[in-house]
Amino acid sequence: MKLLRVGPPGQERPAVLDGAGNLREISGEIDGAFFASGGVARVRAALDRDELPVMEAAGLRIGPPVARPGKIVCIGLNYRDHAGETGAEPPAEPVVFMKAPSTVIGPYDEVLIPRGSVKTDWEVELAVVIGETARYVETHEEALAKVAGYTISNDVSEREFQLERGGQWDKGKSCETFNPLGPWLVTADEVPDPQDLGLRLWVDGEPYQNGSTKNMIFGVAEVVRYLSHFMVLEPGDVINTGTPAGVALGLPGTPYLRAGQVMELEIDGLGRQRQTVGQA
Structure with missing residues (x-):
């Protein structure tokens, strides 16, 4: 599974890339709290159930995949x-x-x-x-x-x-x-x-x-x-x-x-x- 964040600096939205190459929007943020609370498993399950909305990817900047690491x-x-x-x-x-x-x-x-x-x-x-x-x-x-x-x-x-x-x-x-x-x-x-x-x-x-x-x-x-x-x-x-x-x-x-x-x-x-x- 590929997790990423898209949008202008400081306004990135978290997403996942599905098997067809589409961006799917996920809620919250990709940060320490996301990983600590089982975020990867949640996104995988939601993706498998086809519950995540498709995002319009054209022209979107790709930001760093992790929001401001602690260290x-x-x-x-x-x-x-x-x-x-x-x-x-x-x-x-x-x-x-x-x-x-x-x-x-x-x-x-x-x-x-x-x-x-x-x-x-x-x-x-x-x-x-x-x-x-x-x-x-x-x-x-x-x-x-x-x-x-x-x-x-x-x-x-x-x-x-x-x-x-x-x-x-x-x-x-x-x-x-x-x-x-x-x-x-x-x-x-x-x-x-x-x-x-x-x-x-x-x-x-x-x-x-x-x-x-x-x-x-x-x-x-x-x-x-x-x-x-x-x-x-x-x-x-x-x-x-x-x-x-x-x-x-x-x-x-x-x-x-x-x-x-x-x-x-x-x-x-x-x-x-x-x-x-x-x-x-």
Whole structure:
């Protein structure tokens, strides 16, 4: 099942994409309370009973599939090839940092280069949306049971802010528009193996990233289990699970983003994103 939110920023309406490709309107909001109260099961049952009205989709903006997550937890250097291209050793434990929830935008919204930035970069990532509270999870089976579904994230990063300005990575990760999310949330039952998904990213039509989640150092189940021992993961929280090689930071000439460029991203079974780059 594919859940999404459509409409102008701040006025998005929740919907589900049915088997015929129609948008069906659902009540409420797709947020932490929705997941915590069994919203996925309710929508599935209503869809099966053909109770949801069809929405007119023409011209509608697609927003982020989750309404303002409580937190966005990110895993750094989680692909060996990406760690290698940045000159870092593969980590012995997950590298954890946070992105501000205000970074979240729709999958086709404009990404803004921050004022003073010269090193804005791209990162296609598998994003995990938590469906049940995860606290001190012990097994991988239990960890995956806490997942509501998966979507695409572009973990946009400003490398000078992140690596050269002191402090932690967060300041290079939390600029406005730095987390396009979507186009929809694919429920976990439709992703039988999150460790067998291809990820790809292009800039102005040129392919830069082409990897697979099978090459994660720490898989989805381990990431959820691990994080639950350091923080309570709550329904509606988002986890960005890392990016494969091919970011500007690791490429010859470091071709960082410039205003007017276009990024396109896709993950197998999860859809595509497309963002034009602007200037803040």
